[in-house]
Amino acid sequence: MHVGYLGPKNSFTYQAASYCFDSAVLTPFTSIPNCLNALKKDHIDYAIVPIENSLEGSVHTSVDGLFNQKDIQVYQEIILPIEQQLLVKNVTVIPEKILSHPQAIAQSQTFLETYYPDCLIEQVASTTFAAQYVANHPTESIAAIASKEAAEEYGLHILSRNIQDNRFNQTRFWLLGKKPLKDSLPIEKLTLFITLPNNAPGILHKVLSAFAWRSIDLSKIESRPLKTELGEYYFILDVPVTNNKDLINYALEEISLLGATIQHLGYYPIVIKER
Numbered sequence: 001m002h003v004g005y006l007g008p009k010n011s012f013t014y015q016a017a018s019y020c021f022d023s024a025v026l027t028p029f030t031s032i033p034n035c036l037n038a039l040k041k042d043h044i045d046y047a048i049v050p051i052e053n054s055l056e057g058s059v060h061t062s063v064d065g066l067f068n069q070k071d072i073q074v075y076q077e078i079i080l081p082i083e084q085q086l087l088v089k090n091v092t093v094i095p096e097k098i099l100s101h102p103q104a105i106a107q108s109q110t111f112l113e114t115y116y117p118d119c120l121i122e123q124v125a126s127t128t129f130a131a132q133y134v135a136n137h138p139t140e141s142i143a144a145i146a147s148k149e150a151a152e153e154y155g156l157h158i159l160s161r162n163i164q165d166n167r168f169n170q171t172r173f174w175l176l177g178k179k180p181l182k183d184s185l186p187i188e189k190l191t192l193f194i195t196l197p198n199n200a201p202g203i204l205h206k207v208l209s210a211f212a213w214r215s216i217d218l219s220k221i222e223s224r225p226l227k228t229e230l231g232e233y234y235f236i237l238d239v240p241v242t243n244n245k246d247l248i249n250y251a252l253e254e255i256s257l258l259g260a261t262i263q264h265l266g267y268y269p270i271v272i273k274e275r
């Protein structure tokens, strides 16, 4: 089994993939779109992508990359604790430039503003791309924001520990594919992308009412641009699943009758790695 992830090795996405699979072949990609494209073209069996961080919200390249991809489904959610470290090749160096993935930079905003207000901050493809770059350029005054596993992998020192804005930092990852896993855990959630038929008064209210009057809980609603014109959106809805699948199906029928388009990303289990 081949599973794609945002590399290089020991990125947080790699850690999510290895938490999920013992024996799969894990294949690194240089970007989330490249990883999703490989899945679309069946070059890999599954892909693991980051979806949402507790400090920074949705990972837009992942979410938007799934919009309108009707044959790709979510088969598992993995929630990892995320601890960011400031890594250098040489501990005597004062960093003049700090590199990392935009999510990791945003998660460490308070630390960066407090201790490195004048430092150049550069966004790169992943936390481990940053760590690898720092390792390969030992004469430059640079640092990377990445995990402690990345420090070990690329032979770097931790200059400052746990620099993320709060200690409860977590990221949700999705295991995506076109066929279900053989051993499946109990289902806990459903994700839907809903596009409204038009901008008529109260249409979003009517869609949400289909859940509300059946006492179906929603754990997330977020709007994302449709990228057609300004002011056009689709909505991401997360529905916790108990023994209410029939009720959910009735609600979806009602929403379809309202003229809304529903992209069903699947019912899936959730695994949480403790700190």
Ligand SMILES: O=C(O)C(=O)C[C@]1(C(=O)O)C=C[C@@H](O)C=C1
Pocket: 006, 010, 011, 012, 013, 014, 050, 053, 059, 082, 101, 103, 104, 125, 126, 127, 128, 171
């Ligand atoms: O750069 C990495 O290590 C990644 O796996 C990407 C990513 C993300 O896109 O959110 C994953 C988890 C953390 O939130 C920070 C970065």
